[in-house]
Amino acid sequence: MASVDFINVRKSFGTHAVIKGVNVEITDGEFVILVGPSGCGKSTLLRMLAGLENISAGEIRIGDKIVNGLAPKERDIAMVFQNYALYPHMTVADNMAFSLKLKGANKTAIETLVKPAAEILGLSHLLERYPRQLSGGQRQRVAMGRAIVRNPQVFLFDEPLSNLDAKLRVAMRAEIKELHQRLNTTTVYVTHDQIEAMTMADKIVVMNDGRVEQIGSPLDLYDRPANLFVAGFIGSPA
Ligand code: ADP
Ligand code: MG
Numbered sequence: 001m002a003s004v005d006f007i008n009v010r011k012s013f014g015t016h017a018v019i020k021g022v023n024v025e026i027t028d029g030e031f032v033i034l035v036g037p038s039g040c041g042k043s044t045l046l047r048m049l050a051g052l053e054n055i056s057a058g059e060i061r062i063g064d065k066i067v068n069g070l071a072p073k074e075r076d077i078a079m080v081f082q083n084y085a086l087y088p089h090m091t092v093a094d095n096m097a098f099s100l101k102l103k104g105a106n107k108t109a110i111e112t113l114v115k116p117a118a119e120i121l122g123l124s125h126l127l128e129r130y131p132r133q134l135s136g137g138q139r140q141r142v143a144m145g146r147a148i149v150r151n152p153q154v155f156l157f158d159e160p161l162s163n164l165d166a167k168l169r170v171a172m173r174a175e176i177k178e179l180h181q182r183l184n185t186t187t188v189y190v191t192h193d194q195i196e197a198m199t200m201a202d203k204i205v206v207m208n209d210g211r212v213e214q215i216g217s218p219l220d221l222y223d224r225p226a227n228l229f230v231a232g233f234i235g236s237p238a
Contacts, residue, residue, distance in 0.1 A: 001028045001186050002063035002076065002153035004049065009058035011044055018044055020210040021058070026203070029184045031177070035197040036207030036233070042190040045207075046156055049188060050079050062154060078147035079156040082163060086131040086142055092118075093127040096145045117148040120182065121175075137168050144179065157189040161196070173200055194234055198222070206230050 004026040011019035019041045026032045034042045047053040049060055051072040060067050067075050086095050096117060097110045105113075118124045121141040131139055140160065147155055160176070161169045177200055180187055191197055197204050198218045206213045206221065206229075214226040225231035 001184060003027050003061070004154060004186060004188065005059070005061040006045070006049075007059040007061070009045070009048065009060060010056045011041075011048060011053065012056050018210050019048075019056075022207075022210075022212055024205055024212065024215065026186060026188065029186055031180050031187045031189065031200065031202045032205060033197040033201035033203075034188065034190045034205045034207060035192065035194060036213075038192055040207045041210045042192070042207055043158055046079075046158055046188060046190050049075075049154075050077055050156055051075050076153040077156055078150045078152040078154075079158070080143050080147050080160050082159040086139060088131050091128050091130060092123060092134070092142050092145075095131070095142055096149050099146060099150055113149045113151070114145075117145045120148065120179065121145050136164050137172060140164065140172060141175075144176070148179075148183070153186065155185050155187045155189075157187065159191055160189075162191075162193075169196075176200065198234070206233060208233075 006022050006024040009019055009022045010017070022045060034045060036042055044053060048055045051067065051070055051074070055068060062075060062077070087098065090098065093114055096114045100110050100113060115124070118127055121144060123138070123141055123145060126134065126138060131142070134142065143160070157176070161172050164172060173196060189200065201218060203215065203217060204221055205215050208229050214221060214230045216224075221230060221234050225234060
C-alpha cells in the first residue's frame with residue numbers, strides 16, 4: 001500500500017492543454033475512482049501516474065517518492081487495461097507469470113505467487129487453458145491476476161469493465177471490490193460510468209475538461225454536489 005499525490009499536475013500535447021492543474025490526495029489503501037465524460041483527461045492522468053506519459057508540470061508522488069521521470073518499471077504499480085491484452089500463445093499460468101519471469105524470478109517463486117492469486121480469482125482450474133478458451137469474465141480475471149502477482153503498492157484500472165456485457169459488468173464490480181477488501185491495495189480506477197463510481201468508490205474524483213470539479217465520497221457528491229456539472233453528471237444515467 002502507498003499514498004498517491006497529484007500536486008498541481010499539468011499536461012499538454014503540443015499546444016493542447018489536457019490536464020490543467022490537478023490536485024488529488026489518495027491515502028493508503030483507498031479505492032479512488034476518477035470519473036468524467038469521455039475526453040476529460042482521466043486516462044492521461046492515470047498514464048502519468050503509471051509513467052506511460054511524461055508530465056508537463058507539477059509533481060506526482062507514490063508514498064514518499066517523487067516519481068516524475070521514473071520509468072513504469074521503476075514505479076511500484078500494476079495496471080489493468082480495458083482491452084486486457086493477454087498473450088494468446090501463453091496459458092493462463094504463463095500469462096500471470098510473465099512479468100515475474102521478466103524480473104528473473106525462479107520457478108518456485110513464481111508458483112508461490114501465481115497459485116494464491118489464481119485461488120483468489122477462482123482461476124485455479126483454468127491455469128493450463130489458453131485465452132481463447134476463456135469467457136470474457138475469465139479473461140478479465142487473468143488480467144487482474146497478472147497485476148496481483150506483482151504485489152504492487154498501487155493498482156491502476158482504466159475502464160476495465162467496458163468491454164463486458166451489462167450483467168457481467170455488475171458481477172465484476174463486486175469481484176473487484178472484494179479483491180480490494182481482501183488485499184487492501186491502494187487503487188486508482190478510471191471509468192466514465194457514474195453508477196460504477198457511485199457503487200464502488202471510497203472516494204470519487206469528478207473531472208471535466210482537464211480539471212477536478214469535486215472530490216468526495218459517493219454520499220458527499222450525492223448530497224452536496226459542488227456545482228451544476230457534478231449534479232448533472234452524477235444524476236444522469238450512464
Ligand atoms: P479520457 O480518458 O477521459 O476519455 P484522455 O485522457 O484519453 O480522456 O484524453 C484527454 C484529451 O487528451 C483528449 O482530448 C485526447 O484527444 C487528448 N489526448 C490523449 N492522448 C493524446 C496523445 N497521445 N496525443 C494527443 N492528444 C492526446
Ligand atoms: Mg480514457
